[in-house]
Amino acid sequence: MPERSFLDHFSALEDPRQSWKVVYPLDEILLIVLCGTLAGAEDFAEIQRWALRKIDFLRRLRPFTRGIPSHDTLNDVMNALPARLFCECFTAWVAGLAEAEPDIVAIDGKTSRRAHARDAAPFHLVSAWASRQRLVLGQEAVDTKSNEINAIPLLLERLELTGALVTIDAIGCQRSIAKAIRAKGADYLLALKDNWPTLADEVRLFFDREPAAAFDTHVTVDGDHGRIETRRHLVSHDVAWLSTGRRFPGEPRFPDLASLVMVESEVERDGRTVLARRYYLSSAILPARTFAA
Template sequence: MSACPVPRIADCFHDLVDPRIERTKRHQLLDVVTIALCAVLAGAESWVEVAEWGEIKLPWLRTWLKLPNGIPSHDTFGRVFSRLDPEQLEQGLVRWARLLATEAAGADEPTGIVAIDGKTVRAARHPGQRAPHLVSAWSSANRLVLGQVAVDDKSNEITAIPRLLRQLDLTGQTVTIDAMGCQTAIAAQIVAQGGDYVLALKENQPDMLRDVIDSFALADPEHQTTTKEKGHGRLETRTCRTIDDAAVIAWLNPTGAWPGLRTIAQVVGQRQIGETCVQHTRYYLSSLPGDAHAIAHAVRSHWGIENQVHWVLDVAFREDGSRARVGHAAANLALLRKLVLNLLRADPTRKVGVKASRLKAGWDDGYLLHVLGVTLAQ
């Protein structure tokens, strides 16, 4: 693999294993990845658009990439990314996210909420097969995507989440996961990695759910906080109650199957629009102390992955319409989108939205290099 003039691409993706046969290689793997990343940053949303952007920008790209055989075809981009091991590309995303998080914090990566959640890329489904499902980790402290793993065809999020957690430094972090991840083994892994957890509790843990509901019916919650939000014609009220009484927790967790369990929480939400009022109640298990404000903050922060990541990927990147579906192409293209989202979120000079910033990167070569953190010699 040749040296790359973009230091962070070289640092973060230096150990990618080229899946191609040696005699078929006309383009360096790191060049293929670099062009694809730049094109997605500049607004490309398919391999055809990646190749077209490269052809238009070829004279400029040759000022800092050798490209002896020009720009790869869209078929080449598709083949390479369909065969490239996504776990290796995931490691590059994790490395770059750590660099950005460290810079944002000044020296140390900030503590905060790490939300784990899954998303299906619906248009990338093959007939007769399920659509690719990706599980991501998102930091509420700096709004960066910290990692991503693809769910295997014959498994589910329960097996994917531990792989994702292993990529992350959870020291001092609070991990939030929806009910699919409310598993004793996942709780144990989070605690073993130095983190805390707030896990949504639903019917997939029927005995624990029943006992927690009974606990709130029989015992007075020790801590409570209520928040109200008004806007867009609706009033939302959320009340978080917690119990961290040692006797109650011991009754719920007699064998210690839930490592670190200290608190159970009940969050009652009420949404009123005009005369219509809808109420729902959710329950949580947590290793945090029973501070209702802290639990409510973690629950509220978890929803950020929906509107700060999933929604942005659909609106600004049209991810749900992406038809990259062969092999690992969907997972790898999603990784490039998340890396671009991180780069734009980390840009302190950005004054417009993500979609407009991508357009700007497509129009202004200098801005594109700025976002990548590159200064070329004049």
């Protein structure tokens, strides 16, 4: 972690404490929390324990003349910072770590239970995960799972996505979301299910009726504990029949649609075979091997 980059990106945050009460500098607290979180710590107590073990490493970056603060201090200071501004600083910092080559950014929703309120309803987070950097690029909280569709555009707006391939499950298979991804200079890979029943049926029929030679194909085989999974990735760039004015009423037109993808999974275990197929729409013109990565 370059120290200058870290300080530059978080310099907009002002210390919320009265100056005469400050024992542990704000930049040291931020460094502890960010590094501890990236190391897998899930709460402030775990972050503090991690920092105590890694004090020698931390002192390569900052002095830490007063040592490591308590978990209560970490909690109090972080909760006093303006959440939106911190999120903007964090997003800018992560964007600065991004590599020049294209990355895969997976947007997904997750439901979590509240740690300190047993009777409270679970909360839902929509997160963007960069697979190459193995970092959460950003998150958007929603009160119910059904509101994930509203959180996705807000999350996309905050992220630097130029050159990335953004993947979203079926809830994000919306023309407006595809348009927002393209506006950010990225390509989309959207799961197609029965939320667009007519389109899904046409894509299924397309893969069923065309000969195997019509598709770019890549096959992978994995196995463990008596389980063998064969995955066939089929890609077609023949999308003219979906892009012309021949469309039937109500059929969505996805911007810059360039590829249709089918992933066929065949799982063999205990003498039984289970076959499943998944379909995707993408604006990226990529070979099957890349989609399989």
